Amino acid sequence: MKRMRDHLPSRRIIAVLAAALLATGTAACGNSDTGDGGGKDDGKITLGFSQVGAESGWRTANTTSIKESAAAAGVDLKFDDAQQKQENQIKAIRNFIQQKVDVIAFSPVVESGWDTVLKEAKDAKIPVILTDRSVDSADKSLYKTFLGSDFVKEGRLAGEWLVEQKKGATGPVNIVELQGTTGSAPANDRKKGFAEAIAANPNLKIIASQSGDFTRAGGKQVMEQFLKANPKIDVLFAHNDDMGLGALEAITAAGKVPGKDITIITVDAVKDGMQALADGRFNFIAECSPLLGPQLMDLAKKVHNGEEVPARIETQETTFTQEQAKAALPERKY
Amino acid sequence: MNSDRSGARALTGHRLFWPVVVLVVLLAANTIYRPGFLSVQLRDGHLYGSVVDIVRLSAPLILVALGMTLVIATGGIDLSVGSICAISGAIACLYISRQPDQNSLGGVLTALALALGVALVLGAWNGVLVAVIGIQPIIATLILMVAGRGLAQLVTEGQILTINSEPYKAIGVGHLLTLPLAIVIALAVALLIAAVTRRTALGLIVESVGGNARASRLAGIRSARITFLVYVISAACAAVAGFMMTANVSSADGNAAGLWVELDAILAVVIGGTSLAGGRFSLGGTILGALLIQTLTTTVYAMNISPQTSLLFKAVVVIAVCLVQAPGFRARFVRRRAPAVAAVTAGEQPKEQVPA
Amino acid sequence: MTGSQPVLTMTGISRSFPGVRALDTVDLRLFAGEVHALMGENGAGKSTLIKVLTGVYGVDSGTVTLDGAQVSFTGPMQATSAGVSTVYQEVNLCTNLSVAENIFIGREPRRLGAVRWGEMRRRARALLARLDLDIDVNAQLGSFSLAVQQLVAIARAIDIEARVLVLDEPTSSLDAGEVAQLFRVMRQLRDEGIAILFVTHFLDQVYAVADRITVLRNGRLVGEYATRELPQLSLVEKMIGKELRVLERLDGQPRAEVAATAGVPLLDARELGRRSAVAPFSLTIHEGEVVGLAGLLGSGRTEVARLLFGADRADHGELRVRGTPTALRSPVTAIDRGVGFCSENRRAEGIVPELSVRENMILALQAARGWLRPIPRRRQDELVERYVQALSIRPADPDVPVANLSGGNQQKVLLARWLITEPRLLILDEPTRGIDIGAKTEIQRLVAQLSDGGMAVLFISAELEEVLRLSHKIAVLRDREMVAQLTNDSSVDADRIMRVIAAGATFEGVPS
Structure with missing residues (x-):
């Protein structure tokens, strides 16, 4: 009885404190990029930006692009790292509102649950720009525009390339899929776009699909089991390069040759991925460019001046085959 | 007859009986789903199969959980192990990436020693906060749990640091005498900890401090030293686990490496029969707990349970294990089935004195 | 009384634990309106029998009947609602809650789900009045003495329409006045028709309050006796199972200045003290010497022991071990110097x-x-x-x-x-509390032997007889102050120590 009294509350304490400390820790780091001062009348506009985290090389390139272009465009940037937690991000946005920044931009950690805090921003008359990932709010007036990649399109481009490659195939083509973090927009949309595209050829069949959490370790661990459970895998579609890179190791360990025995298609085109593509271990990458900083600064100035902007703006993106990768690799920034 | 029944009762009453049953059920379910699940082949001179994967993938968790077992046995908890995994992995990879020859064994060993040294300092930091300054373990280690993640990302500069070093890679995916090296390392560390705790009096003293801290002080135990020591051991275990995690994918990911492993480790310890309140601990139980958790994850992939339902599936299994282990739940269940047999054993006497 | 039907009967109760047969076909009868003592050495099965009665343990065989109907409780809650209430040795209440909350916890008077605090306090006051206890029911339970807490536990037990009240070692932490108060309550409840099962180690208390006695030994029933037909010595013999004269033998030797008190003392406390624990005191202990600490509960006996062991740090005075000034920062230092300490709080x-x-x-x-x-x-x-x-x-x-x-x-x-x-010095704080007469005698004999062998012993006990029997020197504490030190010669007896405790320093003069 005493035991129970001793340890039961402590579990609750973990949860509460973890949440609280993570939040404060983040807030503390957040302001380090710029001086203080929000909405000062020095002609510069102040942009509050809440980043998802630093979960991948892609994300880091995205962060760098935003920071560099803010400096170049003379925008006062308040940067916050949410460490993949929605509650941190909500807290950061509330801080921005309190500091009366001119424009708020953020990459939502998850799709849902934003209505309240976006309403607060709207009430404070601060325009909001979504970058990279969207939210599922029914009220589209809660944000000015969504700047980012079209994940459905990325999935579709990957699928269309595969359909083209396998148009001569007579027998069934077995595909396994490494999904991103369950419930995230890129995972949902890339899955959707890919599935739509390969529906054109009934021979193409997804035989297994699991989440690898966008990480190399996750991609490797899942691929190992796919390989054991399915003797014949023809194609791997990974929702990002990192999972594909992890899967490479599992494929090699299983005694198969990546890029030859198994066709590998990924999304993102980060440097390690491009290298693998150039080396012939990947077969195709649909780019998802993180370099949206210049576009974002441009948009921030426009919405601050009250100009009308389209509700959806796509980042400039392309696709890469092995040959294109070889050519592009030397100039790749991230 | 009578002795048969009491023998059966002793078996089902063993604290690891139910976790073993759940493990066997999971393996059986996998085998039914795919008859080849349990088969192990020799491929390229290595053992190859899903069961080998389970043990290999659980190696980092086993390491972290072993250290956690000692901490929990003293009545403490170490939330910082995940961050220490990330930091040690990041430091090792960073050092190797700066070497002119990443395959040089000397360079890799230096990297390991350097990273392990940093981890020991971090463990000592935890130990000082808890044992000397007297901060509650949960708060003291929370500091490093939060700050350590940032530290790891600082080391990798927010990038995923990819290295190309065969000796380092071997820690995660190499083989020794057909066995994955990770398994061998985990086993060696387990044996080392077993020897350190059971061949010396460390185990007894840890259990004594966790079982009754006031009585231990009056018996002359310098509990501060012991408490300090277990946090250092825990950090060392986490560091080795961090090497494995990063070596497995030949890259250091400050953000993802060891993320939430502290929670899995605590769960493994609890499934293994060590009370969160401290006291008696079981290293074997912890290993079993870690294997059970990894089997659960692998089952999700192997049986292709949809990602949307896999978390629920895991939660249900974990709740089931914890429930059947809880004496109160079992007592109620058994009593209902056979009212003549009281399920309360003598060992549980102290907990049974509830107010009238 | 015995002619009527018993309110509760336990017949042929057996219960085993792994490796131990705790109860072997034991019978027990309880009649309404009696105080029934359950006696036996430690390990005789008293606690197990009570736990079987209240449903904490199931039985291997045997039956329990309440008012002629067979019952099988699955837990204390069920036993309580059937009219069998228990107050345990260590009070199982929440000291951070109020008195009233403790009495009604788990069954608060409610209206529409909301607790009726006024009603609860009113009923709590009425209940306590029944026990002659006039205290603030809103105050935290922890602010009262153990004795009051014990009575609150009893109030909680009898409020539930109790027919049978089990008191498991209720007096082990109480002083004489508090025991008398408890007995008054017990007699009153008895006269109201409640059957009381009274478990204790104090023989005198059994003869003061019990009507009948059931004796257990090694898990078996020895017999059931009317108290007035069983002389005290026979009771002891039935509990121990052999004729035991050790008590008298030890009694025969007053242990005066046997030990060599000359030379450098083993332990020499000079004006040692600690604020809000115990006033500065001086005390020497020589090799082979047994020093008794006498005094009421809370008079500072334990505090003295803790200072001498380094369990608490002294903030006044000096301690010398074999003539060397020694600062005891923690028990480790004391142990290193050859001191051992058995706490009263086992x-x-x-x-x-x-x-x-x-x-x-x-x-x-x-x-x-x-x-x-x-x-x-x-x-x-x-x-x-x-x-x-x-x-x-x-x-x-x-x-x-x-x-x-x-x-x-x-x-x-x-x-x-x-x-x-x-150790060279063993500090024993209440080593015989709550244990049976056989074990008690063994421990006393052991202390005497150890001292004969040259070990010094600081012996703390609430039982003056015991202190007198064993000590060479007796230090008396009163209100956290050492008021006297007496050499235990023929002039010293319980009466004299009682007078010192009562009168304080003025009676014997303050030690240097």
Whole structure:
């Protein structure tokens, strides 16, 4: 009885404190990029930006692009790292509102649950720009525009390339899929776009699909089991390069040759991925460019001046085959 | 007859009986789903199969959980192990990436020693906060749990640091005498900890401090030293686990490496029969707990349970294990089935004195 | 009274635990309107029988009938609602809640789900009035003495329309006045027709309040007797199962200035004190000397012991060990100088319940050696075997968890823990409290033997007889102050010590 009294509350304490400390820790780091001062009348506009985290090389390139272009465009940037937690991000946005920044931009950690805090921003008359990932709010007036990649399109481009490659195939083509973090927009949309595209050829069949959490370790661990459970895998579609890179190791360990025995298609085109593509271990990458900083600064100035902007703006993106990768690799920034 | 029944009762009453049953059920379910699940082949001179994967993938968790077992046995908890995994992995990879020859064994060993040294300092930091300054373990280690993640990302500069070093890679995916090296390392560390705790009096003293801290002080135990020591051991275990995690994918990911492993480790310890309140601990139980958790994850992939339902599936299994282990739940269940047999054993006497 | 039907009958109760047959076909009858004492040594099965009665344990065989109907309680709550209430030895209440909340916790008077606080306080006051207790029911329970807490526990028990009230060692923490108050309440409840089962170790108390006695020994029923037909000595014999004259033998020798009190004292406290614990005192202890500490509960006896052991730090005065000034920062220092300390609080400060008898016994020696130098298993076996034998610890299995042992045997394990370290001074704080007469005598004899062998002992006990029997010198405490030190010669008796305790320093003069 005493035991129970001793340890039961402590579990609750973990949860509460973890949440609280993570939040404060983040807030503390957040302001380090710029001086203080929000909405000062020095002609510069102040942009509050809440980043998802630093979960991948892609994300880091995205962060760098935003920071560099803010400096170049003379925008006062308040940067916050949410460490993949929605509650941190909500807290950061509330801080921005309190500091009366001119424009708020953020990459939502998850799709849902934003209505309240976006309403607060709207009430404070601060325009909001979504970058990279969207939210599922029914009220589209809660944000000015969504700047980012079209994940459905990325999935579709990957699928269309595969359909083209396998148009001569007579027998069934077995595909396994490494999904991103369950419930995230890129995972949902890339899955959707890919599935739509390969529906054109009934021979193409997804035989297994699991989440690898966008990480190399996750991609490797899942691929190992796919390989054991399915003797014949023809194609791997990974929702990002990192999972594909992890899967490479599992494929090699299983005694198969990546890029030859198994066709590998990924999304993102980060440097390690491009290298693998150039080396012939990947077969195709649909780019998802993180370099949206210049576009974002441009948009921030426009919405601050009250100009009308389209509700959806796509980042400039392309696709890469092995040959294109070889050519592009030397100039790749991230 | 009578002795048969009491023998059966002793078996089902063993604290690891139910976790073993759940493990066997999971393996059986996998085998039914795919008859080849349990088969192990020799491929390229290595053992190859899903069961080998389970043990290999659980190696980092086993390491972290072993250290956690000692901490929990003293009545403490170490939330910082995940961050220490990330930091040690990041430091090792960073050092190797700066070497002119990443395959040089000397360079890799230096990297390991350097990273392990940093981890020991971090463990000592935890130990000082808890044992000397007297901060509650949960708060003291929370500091490093939060700050350590940032530290790891600082080391990798927010990038995923990819290295190309065969000796380092071997820690995660190499083989020794057909066995994955990770398994061998985990086993060696387990044996080392077993020897350190059971061949010396460390185990007894840890259990004594966790079982009754006031009585231990009056018996002359310098509990501060012991408490300090277990946090250092825990950090060392986490560091080795961090090497494995990063070596497995030949890259250091400050953000993802060891993320939430502290929670899995605590769960493994609890499934293994060590009370969160401290006291008696079981290293074997912890290993079993870690294997059970990894089997659960692998089952999700192997049986292709949809990602949307896999978390629920895991939660249900974990709740089931914890429930059947809880004496109160079992007592109620058994009593209902056979009212003549009281399920309360003598060992549980102290907990049974509830107010009238 | 015995002519009518018993309100509660237990017939042929048997119950085993792994390795122990705790109860073997035991019978018990309780009649309405009687106080029935349940007697037996530690480990005789008293606690198990009570736990069977209240549904904490099931039975292997046997029946329990309440008012002629067979019952089988699955837990204390069910037993309580059927009219069988229990107050345990260590009060199981929440000291951070108010008195009224403690009485009604779990069954608060409610209206539409909301607790009716006014009604609850009114009923609590009425209940306590029935027990002659006039206290603020809103005050925190922890602010009252143990005795009051005990009475609150009884109030809680009898409020539930109790037919049978089980009191498990209710007096072990109470002083004489508080015991008298408890007995008044017990008699009153008896006269109201409640059957009271009274478990105690104090023989005098049995004869003061009990109508009948049931004696258990080694898990078996010895017999049921009317109190006035069973002389005290026969009762002791029935409990122990053999004729025992040790009490008288020890009684025969007043232990005056036997020990060599000349030379440098082993321990020399000079104006040692600690604010809000105990006023500065001076005390010397020589080798082979037994110094008794007498005084009421809370008079500062334990505080003196803790200062001498380094469990608390002194903030006044100086301590010399064999003439060398020594600052005791922690027990480690004291142990290093050859001091051992058995706390009065066996459960919280003594045993480590989960660990085995063996592990508990070697703990202090192992701590002194440090964790890097484990005691070899063979040496452990030797030591444990020797002390299990010497102190007749039961069960004699060194690998059972110490929590499974009875209180007296746990106490012996703690004694063994310190004897194994071969201390020069052993501080025993209430070593015989709550343990049976047999074990008590054994421990007393052991103290005498140890002192004969040259060990110094600081012996703390609420029982003056015991202190008188064993000590060479007696220090008397009163209100956290050492008021007198008496050499235990023929002029000293319980009466005189009582007068010192009552009158304080003015009576005997302050020691230098």
